[in-house]
Amino acid sequence: MIQKLISNIQKTNAPIVVGLDPMLGYIPEHIQKKAYAEFGETLEGAAEAVWQYNKEIVDCTYDLIPAVKPQIAMYEQFGIEGLKAYKKTVDYCKEKGLVVIGDVKRGDIGSTSAAYAVGHLGKVQVGSRTYAAFDEDFATVNPYLGTDGIKPFLDVCRQEKKGIFILVKTSNPSSGEFQDQLIDGKPLYELVGEHVAKWGEECMGDTYSYVGAVVGATYPEMGKVLRKIMPKSFILVPGYGAQGGKGKDLVHFFNEDGLGAIVNSSRGIIAAYKQEKYAKFGAEHFGEASRAAVEDMAADIAQALESR
Numbered sequence: 001m002i003q004k005l006i007s008n009i010q011k012t013n014a015p016i017v018v019g020l021d022p023m024l025g026y027i028p029e030h031i032q033k034k035a036y037a038e039f040g041e042t043l044e045g046a047a048e049a050v051w052q053y054n055k056e057i058v059d060c061t062y063d064l065i066p067a068v069k070p071q072i073a074m075y076e077q078f079g080i081e082g083l084k085a086y087k088k089t090v091d092y093c094k095e096k097g098l099v100v101i102g103d104v105k106r107g108d109i110g111s112t113s114a115a116y117a118v119g120h121l122g123k124v125q126v127g128s129r130t131y132a133a134f135d136e137d138f139a140t141v142n143p144y145l146g147t148d149g150i151k152p153f154l155d156v157c158r159q160e161k162k163g164i165f166i167l168v169k170t171s172n173p174s175s176g177e178f179q180d181q182l183i184d185g186k187p188l189y190e191l192v193g194e195h196v197a198k199w200g201e202e203c204m205g206d207t208y209s210y211v212g213a214v215v216g217a218t219y220p221e222m223g224k225v226l227r228k229i230m231p232k233s234f235i236l237v238p239g240y241g242a243q244g245g246k247g248k249d250l251v252h253f254f255n256e257d258g259l260g261a262i263v264n265s266s267r268g269i270i271a272a273y274k275q276e277k278y279a280k281f282g283a284e285h286f287g288e289a290s291r292a293a294v295e296d297m298a299a300d301i302a303q304a305l306e307s308r
Contacts, residue, residue: 001137001162002205002212002234005099006259008066014298015254017101017236018061018290019266020054020070020089026271027053028283047081050074053286054089057270058096060287064294067099069236069264090136100136101165101236107142107149114152121164122156138163140214140236143192150199154211157203163210163234166199168192168226171216171239189222193229200233208260209233217249217263224252227260235261240268240297247297247304254305263301269293 009015024032024046032049039045058068070093075086093100106116120139123130141153141164153164169179169189179189193213200209209232215223217239227235235253240246240263253261272278272293273286281289 001099002208002210004137005066005163005234005262006208008097008099009259009262012064012066012298013302014065014294015259015262015301016065016294016297017067017069017262017264018057018065018269018294019103019238019264020057020068020093020270021074021103021266022050022053022270023074024049026267026274028273028286030284031056043078043081047075047078047085050078050082051085051088053270054085055092056287057290058089058093058098060291061269061294062093062096062098064291064298065098067101067262068093069101069103069266071103071266087134090134094135094137099138101138101140102134102136103140104136105140105142105167107144109145109148110152113145113149114155117153117156121153121162122160136162138165138212140165140167142167143195147195147199150195154199154203157210161210163203163212165212165214165234165236166192166196168196168213168230169215169219169222171218175216190225190229193226196233197230200230204232207232212236214238215253217246217253220249220252223250227252227255231255231260234259236264237261238264238266240265247300250301251304258305263297265293265297269297 027049031052035049036045070089075082090100102120118124119133120136123132143166180187196213200211203210212234214236215226217237237253269290273281273289278289
């Protein structure tokens with residue numbers, strides 16, 4: 001699947017992943033009204049609004065982008081109906097040829113970790129048959145429990161030719177409380193990066209590993225160091241746009257081949273119509289506003305990479 005991600009990036013010339021992280025506050029009133037008219041002001045109605053919102057954004061952007069990243073918590077808040085909307089979103093994006101990164105941030109050990117890996121990336125055995133449950137292409141994983149929590153995902157990745165993105169240096173302001181602490185003279189995030197590189201050696205594609213890393217755009221200098229530590233790992237870079245990251249902050253996340261990183265924007269794209277810059281589209285044409293935001297983001301990143 002890492003080869004498909006690379007192929008999609010090269011085809012679109014846009015190393016962008018759209019974060020499908022829907023909140024009801026982002027969803028235009030006309031979509032909510034229609035969903036509630038059909039299903040009532042219920043969890044099912046909310047999930048229908050989420051699904052229709054996602055579908056419009058995907059329809060307006062899928063030809064410009066290589067991948068999407070639905071954040072499962074935004075769906076779980078609506079219970080089982082929300083998870084149905086999550087699955088519909090995953091399946092629809094794959095039908096459109098997009099790589100799907102399930103932002104699930106799982107992190108456990110033993111049979112629990114194996115069950116998470118099977119549920120999101122693998123196949124579960126039911127009698128004489130097997131089923132792919134959520135069936136994302138990649139999943140995000142928390143490494144805090146060590147190799148015991150990562151190995152079950154590596155096993156499934158090798159079997160299914162899928163991938164993971166391991167949290168290394170996250171974009172949130174308080175990430176340094178733990179991730180920057182020195183251990184034997186090195187910050188913890190560097191040690192995690194070294195493990196990512198080692199784990200990645202066990203799951204190599206043609207040029208890049210199935211094991212990637214999450215490193216926030218808000219820490220570009222740390223990204224420069226981690227790029228060297230993990231030369232064969234793709235870096236998923238959150239923090240662009242709404243969290244303050246700009247194209248110029250991203251150049252060190254990429255390798256000389258122009259690959260090696262994919263940059264996430266969530267509300268900066270999916271709720272673009274709420275920004276002054278894209279207000280002209282209005283709520284009725286929110287998908288077109290999202291498309292314009294993708295085009296602007298792609299241009300910003302391309303300009304930064306050309307001038308490095």
